[in-house]
Amino acid sequence: MRPASREHVAPVDSGPRVGAAAFRPSRRRGCITVSDRLAGMQSWSDIAVPPVPGQGPPLRLFDTADRRVRPVTPGPTATMYVCGITPYDATHLGHAATYLAFDLVNRIWRDAGHDVHYVQNVTDVDDPLFERAERDGEDWVVLGMRETALFREDMEALRVLPPRDYIGAVESVNEVVEMVGKMLAAGAAYVVDDSEYPDVYFRVDATEQFGYESGYDRETMERLFAERGGDPARPGKQDALDALVWRANRPGEPSWPSPFGPGRPGWHVECSAIALNRIGSGFDVQGGGSDLIFPHHEFSAAHAESVVCERRFARHYVHTGMIGLDGEKMSKSRGNLVFVSKLRGEGVDPMAIRLGLLSGHYRQDRPWTPEVLEAAEQRVALWRRAAALPTAQNVDDTVARLRQHLADDLDTPKALDALDGWARRAVDHGGHDAAAPGLFSDAVDALLGVTLR
Ligand code: 5CA
Numbered sequence: 001m002r003p004a005s006r007e008h009v010a011p012v013d014s015g016p017r018v019g020a021a022a023f024r025p026s027r028r029r030g031c032i033t034v035s036d037r038l039a040g041m042q043s044w045s046d047i048a049v050p051p052v053p054g055q056g057p058p059l060r061l062f063d064t065a066d067r068r069v070r071p072v073t074p075g076p077t078a079t080m081y082v083c084g085i086t087p088y089d090a091t092h093l094g095h096a097a098t099y100l101a102f103d104l105v106n107r108i109w110r111d112a113g114h115d116v117h118y119v120q121n122v123t124d125v126d127d128p129l130f131e132r133a134e135r136d137g138e139d140w141v142v143l144g145m146r147e148t149a150l151f152r153e154d155m156e157a158l159r160v161l162p163p164r165d166y167i168g169a170v171e172s173v174n175e176v177v178e179m180v181g182k183m184l185a186a187g188a189a190y191v192v193d194d195s196e197y198p199d200v201y202f203r204v205d206a207t208e209q210f211g212y213e214s215g216y217d218r219e220t221m222e223r224l225f226a227e228r229g230g231d232p233a234r235p236g237k238q239d240a241l242d243a244l245v246w247r248a249n250r251p252g253e254p255s256w257p258s259p260f261g262p263g264r265p266g267w268h269v270e271c272s273a274i275a276l277n278r279i280g281s282g283f284d285v286q287g288g289g290s291d292l293i294f295p296h297h298e299f300s301a302a303h304a305e306s307v308v309c310e311r312r313f314a315r316h317y318v319h320t321g322m323i324g325l326d327g328e329k330m331s332k333s334r335g336n337l338v339f340v341s342k343l344r345g346e347g348v349d350p351m352a353i354r355l356g357l358l359s360g361h362y363r364q365d366r367p368w369t370p371e372v373l374e375a376a377e378q379r380v381a382l383w384r385r386a387a388a389l390p391t392a393q394n395v396d397d398t399v400a401r402l403r404q405h406l407a408d409d410l411d412t413p414k415a416l417d418a419l420d421g422w423a424r425r426a427v428d429h430g431g432h433d434a435a436a437p438g439l440f441s442d443a444v445d446a447l448l449g450v451t452l453r
C-alpha cells in the first residue's frame, strides 16, 4: 500500500548539503516514512585506483551545445553531474554503457591529478515508478529502494567509481521548492489557474538563450517534448512547451508541502536543483544518454539559468549513444532489455560486459549482440594472459597511446586496439621488461576500470 501523503515529510532545512547527515529521520505511528529512507541514501563502495606513471594530454570531449569536440578545462576540482536512473526496473546494458562512459571521464580526470566532485541523482519519485508499483501491487517506495540497491550492486560489479553525492529526488524536494519559489518570484514560472490542480509551469521563454543546448528547431522540440514526458496539450498553459516544475497533489499520489500548495517536483527541476546546490552553475560536464538532450537537459539548464541569471548551466553537455538490441533502442518501455544483473547471474564476467560496452564509441548508437560479448571475453582472456607474464616488452608507448586515445573524445575503439596489439605481441613474443605486465595491468585498471588480477 502506498503511504498516505501526510507520511511524506520533506526535510525542512535548505541549502547545500551532503549525504545522510543533513536529514532528520522521522517516524510516525511506527511507520517507516520517506525521510527514514533519505537517511539511508548512500553511494556505492569506492574502488582503489592504482597510480600510473606519466601523464596524458588534456581531455577533449564533444559538446552537444557547441556541436564540436573541444577541450574540457576543469580547475583543481573537476565537477560532473550525470543523470541517474529511474528505479522501476533493473539496470540494463544501455544504462550501464552510459555510466561507463562517464566513469572514463572520472578516471581520466583522476589520472590527470584532479579531485573529482561527481554528482548523480535517482529519480525515485516519478510516474513510471508509480505505474509499475500499481501494476505489481507493490509500494512504490519499496520498489524504488530495491531497484536502486540492485543498481548499486551492478555499478560495483562493473567497477564504476561512485559519485560523491548520490541524491534521491525525495531528498531534494525542499531544494526544488526553494528553486520553484525563486522562479515564481522572478516571473520565470506561473501557476495554471483554470484547473482544480494549481500546477506550476516554467516559461519556455524565461531565458533568452533557451534552445542553445540541443540546437533543435521548434518543430523538433514539440515532437520530442510530447514523446518524452511533456504535456503540450495541458489546458491553461501559456505555451505548449512550458515545462512542469511543481505538480499539485492528485488523489493517491505522494506529496510534500510547499508555499504554492502540496505537490511534487517536476522532472527537469530535480536535476537542476541537485546540481546547482552541490557543484554550482558553470560546472564542467553535464552527462546522460542522447535521449536526454531534449527536453530534459535543455530545461534543466534553462531552469538553473533563470534563477542564477547566468547563460550557461554546464560548460560541456555530453551525451552517449543508445545501446540497442535487435535493431531497437534498449528501453524499459519496449521491454527488449538485457539486464546487467541477469548476465552476472549467468556467470558472465563483469569485466567482459564492461569491455564489450566500451568496444564501441560512446557517442555511437550501437547494438549489443552475442558477438560483442564473445569478442570481449576473448579480449579479457588475452589481456589476462599478457598481464600474468613474468616479463614482456616495454609498455610505456602503449600506455601513452591509451591515454592519447581516451583524451580524444573517449576513443575507446582505438585505445582497445592499442592494448590488443601490445598484449598479442607480449603473449606471442615475450620480452625482457619485468615491470611491463604489472604496468599494463595498472593502466588498464586505472584508466579503463578493468581489473585483470
Ligand atoms: N532518471 C532519468 C534521468 S534524470 C532517466 O533518464 N532515467 S533512466 O533510467 O531512464 O535512464 C538512465 C540513464 O540511462 C539516462 O542517462 C539515459 O539516457 C540512459 N539510457 C537509457 N536507455 C539507454 C540506452 N538504450 N542506451 C544508452 N543509454 C541509455
Ligand code: ZN
Pocket (backbone or CB within 6 Å): 082, 083, 084, 121, 271, 296
Ligand atoms: Zn536528470
